[in-house]
Structure formats: structure tokens, C-alpha cells
Amino acid sequence: MKRSHIWILFLLVEVNSCFSFNFEPPRISFDYEDFAYKFTTSDFKGEIEEFVSEKCLGDLTTFVERLLNPIGSLEPGSGGRWPLKMWDAMGKYPTDGFFTQGNFISPGSPSSCVEVEAIFDTASSKGQFAGKYCYVTMLSVNQSSSTMPILDDVLRERHTRGLNLISPSGAAFLNVPEARALLGGGLGKFGICLPDSCSFPDIENLLGLYSLTLSSLDELFIMSPQNCIENQSDKAFETGDILFLIIISIFLALVALGTLYDWIHRWQKDTSLAPTDNWIVGFSLQYNCSKLFRVTEASRGEDHLSCLDGIRFLSMSWVLLSHAYSSCLGLPLKNMFHVGDEFVEPFLFRTILNGYVCVDSFFVLSGVLTAYLTFKELDRNEGWMNVPLFYIHRYIRLTGVYAMMIFFSATVYKYLDIGPLNNVEFEVQMCKDVWYSNLLYYNIFVFEQGFCLGHTWFLTNDFYFFLLSPLLTIPMWWITKKSKRIWALVYPLIWLAIFTIIIAVLAYAKDWPLSSLVDFMDYDYQSESYIKPWCRCQPYILGLMVGYLVHTTKKQNLRISWPLSYWLWIASTGIALSIIWGVNVHEVWQTGVTPTLVASVFFNAFSRIGWALALGWLIFACCRGQAGSFWINSFLTWEGFVPLSRLTYCIFLCHCTVIPVMLSFFTHHIYVTHFFVTLIILAAFTISLMVAIFMCLVIEMPLLNSEKLFFSWIFSLRKTSL
Known part of the structure; x- marks a missing residue:
């Protein structure tokens, strides 16, 4: 050589x-x-x-x-x-x-x-x-x-x-x-x-x-x-890059046209709009901004569960906080040896280390809303619902802006002024190779092929839960119609028990760790437990049950006695805090002594149930005005949470792109402190919020407005033909 x-x-x-x-x-x-x-x-x-x-x-x-x-x-x-x-x-x-x-x-x-x-x-x-x-x-x-x-x-x-x-x-x-x-x-x-x-x-x-x-x-x-x-200055755009720019340009042109058309009609005080006019106005920036930032009681709707706005936004903030902290620890740190003492060891930092439970909060919220709206539809139609339309609406609701985010990640993302610490090459290639598994919602079953937008495993799980929800909600409605409410709750409890047994058996047979951070090198736990629907469905099932109770007690003046109510507050708070602060990951890392197999099996099988029960009581107490909920409900129903809650989905989609791009520019060594991470979190939240507003006003809301008008037109034609 x-x-x-x-x-x-x-x-x-x-x-x-x-x-x-x-x-x-x-x-x-x-x-x-x-x-x-x-x-x-x-x-x-x-x-x-x-x-x-x-x-x-x-x-x-x-x-x-x-x-x-x-x-x-x-x-x-x-x-x-x-x-x-x-x-x-x-x-x-x-x-x-x-x-x-x-x-x-x-x-x-x-x-x-x-x-x-x-x-x-x-x-x-x-x-x-x-x-x-x-x-x-x-x-x-x-x-x-x-x-x-x-x-x-x-x-x-x-x-x-x-x-x-x-x-x-x-x-x-x-x-x-x-x-x-x-x-x-x-x-x-x-x-x-x-x-x-x-x-x-x-x-x-x-x-x-x-x-x-x-x-x-x-x-x-x-x-x-x-x-x-x-240096990308002399790099030519690929076909996919040009196609993305054309599509986003069409959206921007429609937004400009719709805004101008809407402004002219408002100036002329012309309220008579043809269906085509309504479709164009659906892209209007003025029209969509008024919907996004409206916080009046009328804008929330008669059956709006206002406390969910605060819970949803705070849960998203918790997700962003945890991701920002974990990402900052991957920077070129000068004080890596001190990170354990300054960050990981303090008791309150377990809120970040064990913050994965905030994902279960979203599953509970999704189950509550799905059940509440489904039972309302079943009441209106005497136990009947349009299941295909139910699925189509959900797919469009999730996939429109999601598809554009994937398209962006597979194309022009690589041309942004991205620093060297961001693994953009790998992300772009993954999105090019496996984009279809995301859009068809089966990416969690081809984990070994890689992930495009890895955090979207949550969307796949949520979509499967939504697809299977009629198997629980429709029988529950008919059971309620024929017998007492308690028997309608027994049916989902049977499903909950089945999945709990499955999780316990798998945890025992495969020797799963207590949590993903106890043994973060356990590839099997990440791929077979953390992202699989049969291991994550417990909070969703309990969310369906909470939604059922909130719906069926809507017209009843249900009042739980204040002693029992306060005991439920104490129990739910204790359960939630024990799940967050009870697992000392830092001690496991230091000593190398892992929890026993029995403890791991018990925690895997019942921790998500405990968290869902605690959150479920909070939702039910706030929605039905139970004793002890006044101050909490007043905070969660603050009007400022309404637009922030509407932006949560777009923040979720973009924040895992925003944070790495921000941090990738730190090519020099950093002495990391909580103050430094706080500045990063505030910057990441602000940029993610701005990107989410753009995604919502330019892509998400216009697509939903178009979908609503399209199905209204289809149903009007059907009625005319009849």
C-alpha cells in the first residue's frame, strides 16, 4: 500500500x-x-x-x-x-x-x-x-x-x-x-x-x-x-425538491387569493357566497386567523370540554421540555462529568427523566374526546354512525399537514443552513426511503427499517386506537340503552384486563426493564414495548371510559360527597407523583443495581393505568364541577390556552425538527447549566410556535375547511337525489 x-x-x-x-x-x-x-x-x-x-x-x-x-x-x-x-x-x-x-x-x-x-x-x-x-x-x-x-x-x-x-x-x-x-x-x-x-x-x-x-x-x-x-451553493435541486416548492407555492398562492377575496367581500359587506367562493375563503388568512385565535365561549362550542385545552398544551410543553433537555446533553459539553450531579441526581429532575408519561396523557385525552363525540353522535342517530366517514375524517385530519412535514423532511430540509451536529443526512434518507410507512400508519411494525420523524410513532398508535374505538363505544352505547351504566363500564374493563395480562406476560418473558431509561440500550424494549399499540392502549381505553362518564352525566346534577372527592384528589395526586418521582433512574445508573423482575413486571403492567386514572379523575372533576376542582379548573380553562391548544398538533410535528436545527449550530464547547437549557427551551418553544402557526394557517386549516365543504356538498347532492 x-x-x-x-x-x-x-x-x-x-x-x-x-x-x-x-x-x-x-x-x-x-x-x-x-x-x-x-x-x-x-x-x-x-x-x-x-x-x-x-x-x-x-x-x-x-x-x-x-x-x-x-x-x-x-x-x-x-x-x-x-x-x-x-x-x-x-x-x-x-x-x-x-x-x-x-x-x-x-x-x-x-x-x-x-x-x-x-x-x-x-x-x-x-x-x-x-x-x-x-x-x-x-x-x-x-x-x-x-x-x-x-x-x-x-x-x-x-x-x-x-x-x-x-x-x-x-x-x-x-x-x-x-x-x-x-x-x-x-x-x-x-x-x-x-x-x-x-x-x-x-x-x-x-x-x-x-x-x-x-x-x-x-x-x-x-x-x-x-x-x-x-457548500450547497452549486447544488442543483432534485425533482422532489422542485415538486415540494411547487406545492407549497400553490398553497401560498391560494392563501393570498383567499385573503384578497375575503377582504373584498368584507369591505363590500357581501354575505352571499357561492360554494366555490366559500372554498376560496377557506384559504383566507383573515378568516382562519379569526378562527384560530378566537377565545369566546361561542367559539368553544356548547359541548366543549374546556379543561382539555390546558391539559393538552401543558402536556405538549412537557414533551418539548423533555426533548430539549435530552438534546442539550448531546452538545459538545465541557462539564459532562458534572452533568450527573447538577442535572440528573436532583430529586425534581425526575420530572424530566420520567417525563415519558406525558405521552400517555395524550392517549387519555384522545380517548376522552373520541368517546365524548362518538356517544353524542350515537345519541343523535339512535345508535347508528357513519363509520367510513368517521375514519376518513380522522385520516385527513391527521395526515394532511403530517404529509407536508414528511415531504419537507425528505426534500428541502437538507438545503437549510443546518449546522454539523444535526444528523440531517440520515433523517432525509429515512424520509425518502420509508415515507409510505408513515402515511399508511404502519411504521411501528417496520422499526428495523428506520423511522422518518421518529416521534410520530405516537400518531400511528393513536390512529390504530381510533380505528378500533367503535368496537368499544358502540357496544357501550347499546349496553347503556338496555341496562345500567355500570355494565357498560364492565365491557371496556374486560379489554383493559386482557391487555394488562398481555403486557405482564411479555414483560416477564422478555425480562423488560422498569422503564426505557433504566436500560436505554435495551433495543427489544424500545421496539417491542415502548412503541407497540398493545402495550400503549391502556390509557386510551381508560380515556374512553372517562369520556363515557362525562357524556352520560352531562344532564345530571351529579355531586360526589366532598370527603370522598377530597380522598380521590389525594389518591390521584399520590399515584401520579409516585409514577413521576418514584423511579430513581440516576441511582440505577450509578450502582448498576436494577429493579427486580417482579417490580419491573408490575410497573410495566400498571404504571400507565395509574397515570390514566389520576388524569381521568382530574378531567371528570373539572368537567363536572366536583369538590376541590374550582381553582384547578379555573386555571386549565384560561382563555389563553384555547389557541395554544389548537396549535398543539403542529407544534408536536415540528418541534423535533426545530430543536436539533437550533442546537446543531453549537460547534464550540459549552458549559451547560439549567439557565442555558432554559434559554434553549424558550427559544425552541417560540420558534416551534411560529412554525406551527404557519403550518396551521397555510396547510392544516385550509385542508380541513376544504374537507368540510366537500362532504357538505356530497351530502347535499345525496339529499337532492333522494
């Missing part, structure tokens, strides 16, 4: 440390002759030539040769400084504070890298190139002393089987879902500067091959590019 090829790998990776989880001192330097001999006597040369493109390898060779043997002047403006600029843009190891503060991230200078323009004699090389910055994750595992047994199993199994880690389609091992998940939270990360002629698969293969040379059966070393950025 040529000496330049050896230096390519050494200079790209600049691995001045190969560390393991027990924090042994890194190997700070290499013997270059020994390093060269190591590669010369291996099959590495053939593998490089086979799996790295000729143009990429040629440009890399030129870079190394010019760096080691500068040609011409290195003065500014001479054109000979680009190799030094590329080298200077790379992250260096070990960083300051490596041992004392836990500073394992060295991002380098992305802006300097993408500014590089290689100028050299094209007659003796492969041609000119620009700089391409890649953010690389690296992980070293000492098999004999690692405290991560699941990681050991994943790596050791593939190593001992003699699995070919490199394949023509790329670094096969690095594409294994378990490895991808592990690398996303890898211990060390650094930036490298490469020629833009090297594609993402080229870089994956190069780093994967180099990883093998550092690995043994006792110590496995993994490197993988997390994200790459380059």
Missing part, C-alpha cells in the same frame, strides 16, 4: 486516543513506521480500492501529499494554504478537560472546512475539489471490563460469527439498527474535513475499514459518520 494511503487514514481520523468505558489513559501517539507496516501487511489496500471511489481516493491522496510536502508559497492568496486549512478544521484529540471534565467531543471548525477550495495543478491530479465536513462518532468497548453487556453481546456476536463488516452497499455493521442506536449516543465525537468528492458511503466504508484495524476480540472500536455538510 502507498504510504500516502496510510497517512490518509491517520490524518482523517487523527485518533490520538483509543479509550474504553473504564476510562483507561488513551494512547496519545503512534509509531508511524509501525503504523505503516500494520496496513502494508494487511488486505486493507484492496478493500479501500474496492469500496472507496477512485475520485475520492485520488483527492484524499493529493490532500495528504500537499499537506506533507507543500508545493509553492503558503502565504495568503497563493492558493497553497488549503491543505493546512483542511487540517486545521479537523477536531483534535485529546481535548482540554478530557479527563477532568468529560470533554469527549472535538467538533473542529465546520465553517472553515466548507470554505476550502483546493487549488492545484489539474494535469497531475484528479481535479479540483471543495471541503466537506463530517461529524464522526467513535466508540471503543473493552470486552473484558465493559459495563454495557448488551453492547458486548451485539458486537461479540457479529465478531465471533466472522460477519463481513463491509459490503458493496456500505458498512453493513454500521447499518445494523442496534449499532446505529448505539452510535447515536457514542462516547467520543469529532469532526473531519474531507474532499467533497467523497460520498457518504465512501466515508462510511473508509471509517469502517479503519475501525477494523483497531479492533480485536477483546477491544472493539467503531467509527461512523453521523452527518456531513458541504
Whole structure:
């Protein structure tokens, strides 16, 4: 192998440390002759030539040769400084504070890298190139002393089987879902500067091959590019990008036309609008703004459950808060060792660590509203409902703006001025590859293929629950018609008991952890429990029961005695707080002592039931004015929550894009504090709210207005024909 090829790998990776989880001192330097001999006597040369493109390898060779043997002047403006600029843009190891503060991230200078323009004699090389910055994750595992047994199993199994880690389609091992998940939270990360002629698969293969040379059966070393950025000024739009811009331009044109048309009619005080006119006005910014921000009692509707507005918005804020905190801990932190003491250990921070229960809050709210509106429809039609229309409306309600968000993520998202720490390449490719599984709502069953907008697993679950809800609500209505209310509640309780037994059996058979954070490396728990509908349906079923009780007691002056009411408040508050604060994840991480299997089974089977019961009592007490609910209900029904509640769905869709984009620009080291994270949360909330308003006014509300007019027109034609 040529000496330049050896230096390519050494200079790209600049691995001045190969560390393991027990924090042994890194190997700070290499013997270059020994390093060269190591590669010369291996099959590495053939593998490089086979799996790295000729143009990429040629440009890399030129870079190394010019760096080691500068040609011409290195003065500014001479054109000979680009190799030094590329080298200077790379992250260096070990960083300051490596041992004392836990500073394992060295991002380098992305802006300097993408500014590089290689100028050299094209007659003796492969041609000119620009700089391409890649953010690389690296992980070293000492098999004999690692405290991560699941990681050991994943790596050791593939190593001992003699699995070919490199394949023509790329670094096969690095594409294994378990490895991808592990690398996303890898211990060390650094930036490298490469020629833009090297594609993402080229870089994956190069780093994967180099990883093998550092690995043994006792110590496995993994490197993988997390994200790459380059100067996009000369990149042409793809067909999908152009199509997205055309579609969003059509929406904006219709909004402008509808706003102008609406303004003219208001100015002329003309209230007689034809159906076509109504459709155009449905895109009006003025009309939709008045609907979005209207907070009068009439705008809420006669049967509006006002307390749900506050609960919905506060639950969304909790989700955003948790995601912002977890994302901030992935920045280049100078004080990683202190994060445990300052963030994770304090008692109140368990509200963030165990914040996954806020997802169950949304399932409860969805069940309450579905049941309440369904029973109202069944009362109006004597037990009959248009089930196909019921499903179609729900699909359009969820999918219209959702589809545009997916379309954006698969196309023009990559052209935004995104910093290097955002894994945009992977996100864009996932949305290109598996978008249909999102729109058809089966993405949670092809988890191993990857996720587009990973947080939308919730929508898939909610959609399935909605599809199956008539199997509970219609029989409950007929049981109520024929017998007492109590028997109507027994029917969903049977379903609840069945799913609780299923969860308990699975938790016992598969040895699931107490929660996802107790063992965040448990891939099976994430894919088989956390996102699967049969493990998440309990809160929805209880929500249906609460919605049924709220509906059936609407015309009754039901008053629970104040002693019983206050005992229910105490019990529900105690249950909720024990679920949030009762699990000490930090202690498990520190001691390595996990809860017993019995405790894990019990918590998996009953924790979501407990949370749903606590929230269900809050909703019922506020909706029916039970003792002790006055001050709470007054807060939850505050008028300001009404428009914020209407924007919750769009905030949910966009916030997991907004937060990474914001944080990706932090390429320098940060000393993280609660105050810093608070500023990030406020900024993320503000930007997400602005994006949500745009999505709501330009896409969501016009589509819903069009759907409403379309079905009104269909039913009017049907009545005319009859």
C-alpha cells in the first residue's frame, strides 16, 4: 500500500486516543513506521480500492501529499494554504478537560472546512475539489471490563460469527439498527474535513475499514459518520425538491387569493357566497386567523370540554421540555462529568427523566374526546354512525399537514443552513426511503427499517386506537340503552384486563426493564414495548371510559360527597407523583443495581393505568364541577390556552425538527447549566410556535375547511337525489 494511503487514514481520523468505558489513559501517539507496516501487511489496500471511489481516493491522496510536502508559497492568496486549512478544521484529540471534565467531543471548525477550495495543478491530479465536513462518532468497548453487556453481546456476536463488516452497499455493521442506536449516543465525537468528492458511503466504508484495524476480540472500536455538510451553493435541486416548492407555492398562492377575496367581500359587506367562493375563503388568512385565535365561549362550542385545552398544551410543553433537555446533553459539553450531579441526581429532575408519561396523557385525552363525540353522535342517530366517514375524517385530519412535514423532511430540509451536529443526512434518507410507512400508519411494525420523524410513532398508535374505538363505544352505547351504566363500564374493563395480562406476560418473558431509561440500550424494549399499540392502549381505553362518564352525566346534577372527592384528589395526586418521582433512574445508573423482575413486571403492567386514572379523575372533576376542582379548573380553562391548544398538533410535528436545527449550530464547547437549557427551551418553544402557526394557517386549516365543504356538498347532492 502507498504510504500516502496510510497517512490518509491517520490524518482523517487523527485518533490520538483509543479509550474504553473504564476510562483507561488513551494512547496519545503512534509509531508511524509501525503504523505503516500494520496496513502494508494487511488486505486493507484492496478493500479501500474496492469500496472507496477512485475520485475520492485520488483527492484524499493529493490532500495528504500537499499537506506533507507543500508545493509553492503558503502565504495568503497563493492558493497553497488549503491543505493546512483542511487540517486545521479537523477536531483534535485529546481535548482540554478530557479527563477532568468529560470533554469527549472535538467538533473542529465546520465553517472553515466548507470554505476550502483546493487549488492545484489539474494535469497531475484528479481535479479540483471543495471541503466537506463530517461529524464522526467513535466508540471503543473493552470486552473484558465493559459495563454495557448488551453492547458486548451485539458486537461479540457479529465478531465471533466472522460477519463481513463491509459490503458493496456500505458498512453493513454500521447499518445494523442496534449499532446505529448505539452510535447515536457514542462516547467520543469529532469532526473531519474531507474532499467533497467523497460520498457518504465512501466515508462510511473508509471509517469502517479503519475501525477494523483497531479492533480485536477483546477491544472493539467503531467509527461512523453521523452527518456531513458541504457548500450547497452549486447544488442543483432534485425533482422532489422542485415538486415540494411547487406545492407549497400553490398553497401560498391560494392563501393570498383567499385573503384578497375575503377582504373584498368584507369591505363590500357581501354575505352571499357561492360554494366555490366559500372554498376560496377557506384559504383566507383573515378568516382562519379569526378562527384560530378566537377565545369566546361561542367559539368553544356548547359541548366543549374546556379543561382539555390546558391539559393538552401543558402536556405538549412537557414533551418539548423533555426533548430539549435530552438534546442539550448531546452538545459538545465541557462539564459532562458534572452533568450527573447538577442535572440528573436532583430529586425534581425526575420530572424530566420520567417525563415519558406525558405521552400517555395524550392517549387519555384522545380517548376522552373520541368517546365524548362518538356517544353524542350515537345519541343523535339512535345508535347508528357513519363509520367510513368517521375514519376518513380522522385520516385527513391527521395526515394532511403530517404529509407536508414528511415531504419537507425528505426534500428541502437538507438545503437549510443546518449546522454539523444535526444528523440531517440520515433523517432525509429515512424520509425518502420509508415515507409510505408513515402515511399508511404502519411504521411501528417496520422499526428495523428506520423511522422518518421518529416521534410520530405516537400518531400511528393513536390512529390504530381510533380505528378500533367503535368496537368499544358502540357496544357501550347499546349496553347503556338496555341496562345500567355500570355494565357498560364492565365491557371496556374486560379489554383493559386482557391487555394488562398481555403486557405482564411479555414483560416477564422478555425480562423488560422498569422503564426505557433504566436500560436505554435495551433495543427489544424500545421496539417491542415502548412503541407497540398493545402495550400503549391502556390509557386510551381508560380515556374512553372517562369520556363515557362525562357524556352520560352531562344532564345530571351529579355531586360526589366532598370527603370522598377530597380522598380521590389525594389518591390521584399520590399515584401520579409516585409514577413521576418514584423511579430513581440516576441511582440505577450509578450502582448498576436494577429493579427486580417482579417490580419491573408490575410497573410495566400498571404504571400507565395509574397515570390514566389520576388524569381521568382530574378531567371528570373539572368537567363536572366536583369538590376541590374550582381553582384547578379555573386555571386549565384560561382563555389563553384555547389557541395554544389548537396549535398543539403542529407544534408536536415540528418541534423535533426545530430543536436539533437550533442546537446543531453549537460547534464550540459549552458549559451547560439549567439557565442555558432554559434559554434553549424558550427559544425552541417560540420558534416551534411560529412554525406551527404557519403550518396551521397555510396547510392544516385550509385542508380541513376544504374537507368540510366537500362532504357538505356530497351530502347535499345525496339529499337532492333522494
